[in-house]
Amino acid sequence: MNVRQVIPRDAIPSVDAPSFTDRYEGPEDDDVISLTVGDETRAYPIRYLHYHEIVNDVVDGVPVAVTWCPLCGSAVVYDRRVAGHSLEFGVSGKLADDDLVMYDRETESEWKQSLGTCIAGELEGTELSVLPAAVTTWQAFTQTTPDGSVMAPPGGASEAAADGDDPKPIDYDIQPYERYFEADGFGLGAHRGTGGRDWDETLGGIGPKSVVLGLELDGVPVGVPLSVVESAGGVVTLDVGDQSVVVFATDAGIHAFSNPGLAFEPTADDRTFRADGTTWDGVTGAAIDGRTLGRLPARRLFAFAWRDDHGSDAFYLG
Structure with a gap:
């Protein structure tokens, strides 16, 4: 480290x-x-x-x-x-x-x-x-x-608003990391324009700044890339440790819930899924019939950060 x-x-x-x-x-x-x-x-x-x-x-x-x-x-x-x-x-x-x-x-x-x-x-x-x-x-x-x-906007001054180390007054209309998010490189060097880091290109086509939902249940870490869930129609089910998990990719982010043994299928909507005779919201885990899936503790992060913490073998690639 x-x-x-x-x-x-x-x-x-x-x-x-x-x-x-x-x-x-x-x-x-x-x-x-x-x-x-x-x-x-x-x-x-x-x-x-x-x-x-x-x-x-x-x-x-x-x-x-x-x-x-x-x-x-x-x-x-x-x-x-x-x-x-x-x-x-x-x-x-x-x-x-x-x-x-x-x-x-x-x-x-x-x-x-x-x-x-x-x-x-x-x-x-x-x-x-x-x-x-x-x-x-x-x-x-x-x-x-x-x-x-x-x-509410906290206000004040921050180094993120400055070109150097001294904090400057914050203007929340300015997005200080916009160019970094759009660039190919990753890490501090990429943000500052001084170079980048190497990436494992064999990771199933997952890029270093691909969004990953990181789960760690029963001591087992598994990072689920957003792109993998999207390629599967917006929903995947998997076991993490001893727990069954369902992960939804929606137009409002990637979300993971405890799965009570249901088989989910996508609908024509970008946010809902069908299972057990009803429709479930992939953002909240709530069903039309009043049932609710339990949201799991999770980390949302870039793939390179998950790799740094857990290694290249801790990804779910479908």
């Missing part, structure tokens, strides 16, 4: 006291991280997270860290509780294999964002628990959760 200091600590400021509203001023197709805990559902726009990367929040009494690494395209929500204590996370300014390194302000231990594992400090070896969350569009969020709330 290659760990290096890239920018000063907290030059990208975490959001530690988020506020919420029922209005979002961005485009309908903007991506948000959707999180439901208990009776509360909240959306965290990635447009804002580009400039902050971490949101320390409490949802229905549960301390959570909503995390985003733009270089890795990795969105993961963690429970912030460790051994009975609630941690608060900040941006260390370091990268580990091009992934955000978080630090906790209680012990100053360092954590690899895509893994949720402490890699240095007092808590080294400790793992955070992944919570069920999803990357979807703002439009889909409002359609499926009309009473949900969205994080």
